[in-house]
Amino acid sequence: MAKSKVLIIGGTGYLGRRLVKASLAQGHPTFVLNRPDIGVDIEKVELLISFKMQGAHLVPGSFNDYKSLVDAVKLVDVVVCAISGVHIRSHNILLQLKLVQAIKEAGNVKRFLPSEFGTDAARVLETATAPGNVVFKDKMVVRKAIEEAGIPYTYVSANCVAGYFVGGLCQFGKILPSTDSVVIHGDGNTKAIYVAEDDIATYTIKTIDDERTLNRTLYIRPPKNVLSQRQVVQIWEKLISKELQKITLSKEDFLASMKVGASHYYDVLHEGCLTNFEIGNEGEEASQLYPEVDYITVEEYLKRYV
Ligand code: NDP
Numbered sequence: 028m029a030k031s032k033v034l035i036i037g038g039t040g041y042l043g044r045r046l047v048k049a050s051l052a053q054g055h056p057t058f059v060l061n062r063p064d065i066g067v068d069i070e071k072v073e074l075l076i077s078f079k080m081q082g083a084h085l086v087p088g089s090f091n092d093y094k095s096l097v098d099a100v101k102l103v104d105v106v107v108c109a110i111s112g113v114h115i116r117s118h119n120i121l122l123q124l125k126l127v128q129a130i131k132e133a134g135n136v137k138r139f140l141p142s143e144f145g146t147d148a149a150r151v152l153e154t155a156t157a158p159g160n161v162v163f164k165d166k167m168v169v170r171k172a173i174e175e176a177g178i179p180y181t182y183v184s185a186n187c188v189a190g191y192f193v194g195g196l197c198q199f200g201k202i203l204p205s206t207d208s209v210v211i212h213g214d215g216n217t218k219a220i221y222v223a224e225d226d227i228a229t230y231t232i233k234t235i236d237d238e239r240t241l242n243r244t245l246y247i248r249p250p251k252n253v254l255s256q257r258q259v260v261q262i263w264e265k266l267i268s269k270e271l272q273k274i275t276l277s278k279e280d281f282l283a284s285m286k287v288g289a290s291h292y293y294d295v296l297h298e299g300c301l302t303n304f305e306i307g308n309e310g311e312e313a314s315q316l317y318p319e320v321d322y323i324t325v326e327e328y329l330k331r332y333v
Contacts, residue, residue: 031104031137031236032056034086036126038078039071041116042144042188043109045228047078050107053232058103061085090122096129100136105235107140112162120165124172131176138235139178141169144227146291147184147244147310151300156282159290181234182244184310185227186220186301189328193221196263197256199292204263204332208272212281212296215257215273219295220302222247223323230313230320237316244310249322256296262326266333 033050037043038059050057059078065071079085086102088095100106108126111117123141130136146155148163148170155163173180187193195201197219198210230247234240254262264270278297281289294300306312314322 028236030055032058032102033105033107033232033235034058034060034099034103035107035109036060037109037111037142039065039074040109040111041190042224042227044074045224046107046109046231047083048081049225049228049232051078051081051083053229055105055232055235056103057083058086058099059083060088060099062089063087064089064091090125093125093129096126097133100126100129100133104136105138105140106130106136107231107235108142109144110142112142112145112166118162118165120162120169123169127169127172127176127178130178137179138241139173139180140183140231140235141166141173141180143182144185144188144231146186146294146300147182147246149244150304151294154294154298154300156290156293156298159294162291179241181240181242183227183231183234184244184246185222185231186247187222187295188227189221189223189323189325192219192295193259193325193328194332196260197292197296199289204329205271206267206269208274209260210274210276211260212256212276212292213278215260215275216255217296217299218253218255218302219299220248221252221254221259221325221328222249223328226320226322230317233313233317233320239316240311245313245316246306246310247313248306249314249324251324252322253302254325259325259329263329263332266326266329 033055038047086099088099110119112120148166196204
């Protein structure tokens with residue numbers, strides 16, 4: 028069977044650039060939205076050119092030009108969107124409503140993967156802590172539009188992106204591991220799930236021609252990476268042969284200092300929102316569906332910082 032043609036939107040982004048790489052690596056004819064809005068952002072332009080040199084097709088198009096979105100979507104079978112959704116960078120999730128409309132009008136797309144790649148919004152919609160819960164509300168607005176338009180979809184729940192969570196030893200506001208002390212959330216024993224960025228992209232692209240993931244959620248739960256904060260810290264301490272001083276941060280103190288991004292850390296590390304449910308019949312688990320993927324463990328990931 029011929030591989031589906033894929034359009035990646037947000038292709039120069041943190042996850043987007045890996046999705047482009049994974050799509051090319053898995054042999055999909057790969058198209059990348061090239062927004063004129065990026066102007067003279069030389070780093071984005073360089074990335075786009077590097078995609079082209081690796082065989083991707085650059086497609087002009089903008090969220091400010093609806094027709095250009097429809098035209099771009101008509102070129103492909105599958106659309107994967109990785110538009111920004113992290114408050115500390117920027118949050119543009121609702122822009123995807125224009126894309127949903129364009130996909131509906133084009134009428135040819137057999138799968139749409141909206142920008143998800145985190146906690147499963149449907150599971151935490153009622154319980155997630157403010158102010159970060161807005162990201163889940165917005166992602167659910169997009170899901171509702173997709174489902175009402177009858178567009179075939181897959182939602183990817185990628186849990187904690189390793190660069191943010193593992194790099195900072197699960198401390199909010201840090202993305203490099205400390206070598207002296209570490210702030211521990213509560214008792215530090217709540218389990219979370221860490222996934223390397225390249226693995227998120229690999230699993231995501233694997234779903235697009237797979238009927239088992241049609242209109243379902245893919246949960247990426249690599250079993251070796253379901254760890255507590257204390258376990259992540261222990262792996263790091265072993266790698267650097269040094270024990271860190273532990274400073275405990277209670278739920279109450281963390282809640283009192285709440286910022287947008289911090290509320291995600293609270294839900295994950297104090298409330299255990301990623302691991303307090305069984306996947307059941309509503310979704311599929313990535314490492315079980317695709318056992319051939321040799322995923323990166325937290326220990327392997329942490330070695331890059333030594
Ligand atoms: P980025 O901040 O890297 O942005 C991705 C792309 O969004 C940009 O490269 C750009 O695409 C596009 N974009 C940004 N602003 C606009 C705009 N105004 N109009 C049109 N396009 C725009 O995103 P991330 O890769 O960090 O996030 C992608 C997804 O992953 C989000 O849904 C986010 O919530 C999730 N995520 C989850 C994490 C976790 O720990 N679970 C961590 C990080 C992200 P272009 O290439 O066209 O310029």
